[in-house]
Amino acid sequence: MVGLAKYIFVTGGVVSSIGKGITAASIGRILRSYGLELTAIKIDPYLNWDSGTLNPYQHGEVFVTRDGMETDLDLGHYERFLDVNLSGESNITTGKVYMSVINKERKGSYLGSCVQIIPHITDEIKHMIRKMADKTQADVVLVEVGGTVGDIESQPFLEALRQLRNEEGHDNVMFVHVTYVPYLKAAGEFKTKPTQHSTKELRSTGINPDMIICRSEMPIDTPLKMKIAHFCDVEPKAVINCPDVSSIYEVPLVMDRENVGKYVIQRIKLGVEENSRDLSEWENIVDSLKKEEPKVCVGIVGKYVELEDSYISIRESLKHAAAHVGVKVEIDWISAEDSINMEKLKDLDSILIPGGFGERGISGKLDAVRFSIENNIPLFGICLGMQCMVIEFARLHGLDDAHSTEFNTETTYPVIDMMEEQKKIKDMGGTMRLGSYDCKLKENTMAHEAYQEELVEERHRHRFELNNDFREALEEKGLIVSGTSPDDFLVEIVEIKDHPWFLGCQFHPEFKSRPNRAHPIFVSFMQATVDNLK
Numbered sequence: 001m002v003g004l005a006k007y008i009f010v011t012g013g014v015v016s017s018i019g020k021g022i023t024a025a026s027i028g029r030i031l032r033s034y035g036l037e038l039t040a041i042k043i044d045p046y047l048n049w050d051s052g053t054l055n056p057y058q059h060g061e062v063f064v065t066r067d068g069m070e071t072d073l074d075l076g077h078y079e080r081f082l083d084v085n086l087s088g089e090s091n092i093t094t095g096k097v098y099m100s101v102i103n104k105e106r107k108g109s110y111l112g113s114c115v116q117i118i119p120h121i122t123d124e125i126k127h128m129i130r131k132m133a134d135k136t137q138a139d140v141v142l143v144e145v146g147g148t149v150g151d152i153e154s155q156p157f158l159e160a161l162r163q164l165r166n167e168e169g170h171d172n173v174m175f176v177h178v179t180y181v182p183y184l185k186a187a188g189e190f191k192t193k194p195t196q197h198s199t200k201e202l203r204s205t206g207i208n209p210d211m212i213i214c215r216s217e218m219p220i221d222t223p224l225k226m227k228i229a230h231f232c233d234v235e236p237k238a239v240i241n242c243p244d245v246s247s248i249y250e251v252p253l254v255m256d257r258e259n260v261g262k263y264v265i266q267r268i269k270l271g272v273e274e275n276s277r278d279l280s281e282w283e284n285i286v287d288s289l290k291k292e293e294p295k296v297c298v299g300i301v302g303k304y305v306e307l308e309d310s311y312i313s314i315r316e317s318l319k320h321a322a323a324h325v326g327v328k329v330e331i332d333w334i335s336a337e338d339s340i341n342m343e344k345l346k347d348l349d350s351i352l353i354p355g356g357f358g359e360r361g362i363s364g365k366l367d368a369v370r371f372s373i374e375n376n377i378p379l380f381g382i383c384l385g386m387q388c389m390v391i392e393f394a395r396l397h398g399l400d401d402a403h404s405t406e407f408n409t410e411t412t413y414p415v416i417d418m419m420e421e422q423k424k425i426k427d428m429g430g431t432m433r434l435g436s437y438d439c440k441l442k443e444n445t446m447a448h449e450a451y452q453e454e455l456v457e458e459r460h461r462h463r464f465e466l467n468n469d470f471r472e473a474l475e476e477k478g479l480i481v482s483g484t485s486p487d488d489f490l491v492e493i494v495e496i497k498d499h500p501w502f503l504g505c506q507f508h509p510e511f512k513s514r515p516n517r518a519h520p521i522f523v524s525f526m527q528a529t530v531d532n533l534k
């Protein structure tokens with residue numbers, strides 16, 4: 001089937017962190033509910049080639065795509081809202097664009113010309129966007145431009161999008177500008193001036209927005225929308241209000257009530273019947289997420305707990321699983337860097353140790369593993385979390401200074417060691433075992449029971465692994481290897497017996513959980529959490 005290849009470009013104004021990604025993903029969800037095929041692109045106007053080496057404190061979680069690209073966390077929103085698997089090409093950075101142009105220049109592709117931002121950089125940007133349309137044959141390509149208009153970094157991108165609109169034609173491209181409408185308590189009113197200014201800034205690049213989505217703390221009224229329409233030169237019905245809601249999953253429903261889908265369908269001629277959408281599945285998701293009782297409390301013992309965005313996919317996966325099981329999950333963020341208050345852990349219904357890099361916080365994570373084993377509290381370890389489970393298990397079974405060579409190269413028992421193919425690599429960016437690999441499950445294990453399948457596919461992002469030299473010894477002491485690579489060489493999942501729920505996986509299941517399809521391991525973990533309800 002040939003897709004319609006229409007484009008929706010989403011820009012942001014006034015301030016950052018207003019949920020541009022969620023807003024764009026929600027437009028996508030609405031269009032999907034009309035039966036349209038979508039793909040999404042996030043433009044990040046920074047020079048890093050990908051997100052892999054960025055500190056989670058600056059940019060939040062690194063989201064790993066199926067094909068192994070380390071990308072911006074917004075791709076996670078797109079995968080969850082659109083229910084699609086995106087490829088690494090869905091994340092375009094300034095670094096990728098320039099690298100590609102400079103590589104072409106070195107090869108002689110532009111012989112004779114002076115290589116410039118216009119046309120060479122802008123052509124490259126357009127090429128990358130169109131390539132996604134061709135490759136996916138999507139009806140709509142949703143493109144979110146990171147940052148806010150007026151940033152120096154985003155200028156070449158806006159220029160490329162402006163050109164693309166001219167080339168593809170007015171009926172095939174629309175611009176959506178997401179702004180913030182603040183409420184001034186002292187004046188007792190909402191203020192539209194920041195929206196007017198940022199729209200003016202956008203128009204100075206030659207782009208007139210077709211729709212303005214106003215984020216606000218509370219709902220804004222029609223006269224205010226009329227004012228924005230008037231001053232920003234958009235149709236009144238294209239001024240959409242998106243006030244704060246308690247759950248991000250409600251946003252598509254809020255925007256649908258504002259007739260976003262209908263407007264988009266007319267504007268870029270999507271050829272579907274205006275009222276033919278079916279958002280019932282999404283409504284059910286939102287309903288099941290609203291459940292307030294019973295409450296379970298999961299403690300996440302991690303290094304970046306001050307910024308929840310660092311573990312955003314884990315947080316969402318827990319919510320999906322809780323909705324599936326029929327409970328409300330509360331998360332207690334516990335810093336692994338401070339000495340952990342063991343008394344506090346006693347109040348938790350279960351513990352999760354997420355992935356991470358570097359030694360900071362390791363001893364706190366190991367303490368949490370010991371606590372789980374000694375107190376029979378369900379424990380779920382992901383990547384580094386799984387490695388910590390193996391280390392502490394080994395220590396408790398006589399391998400006293402067992403460790404990972406990531407943290408101690410001198411240990412007598414390097415139960416976690418660098419993977420062979422990683423040893424030769426010196427670069428830090430994009431050189432881990434990344435992306436989807438098959439995992440074979442062993443029968444009569446918790447993992448097998450959770451998945452109900454023999455072979456599953458999960459996403460990875462690591463350099464270290466369970467050291468096969470210790471596999472037999474650990475198995476003799478009771479560690480169960482319940483998942484491996486199909487050739488049995490790499491350990492993917494470990495568990496122990498005689499414990500309510502103790503499972504660690506080397507991969508990141510959180511990247512595959514969807515609101516409508518909670519991840520089997522998260523569901524199994526959540527059920528164990530409920531069974532352990534205090």
Ligand code: GLN
Nearest residue numbers: 355356383384462463464
């Ligand atoms: N630092 C560990 C490794 O490289 C774990 C990585 C992770 O948790 N994503 O193997």
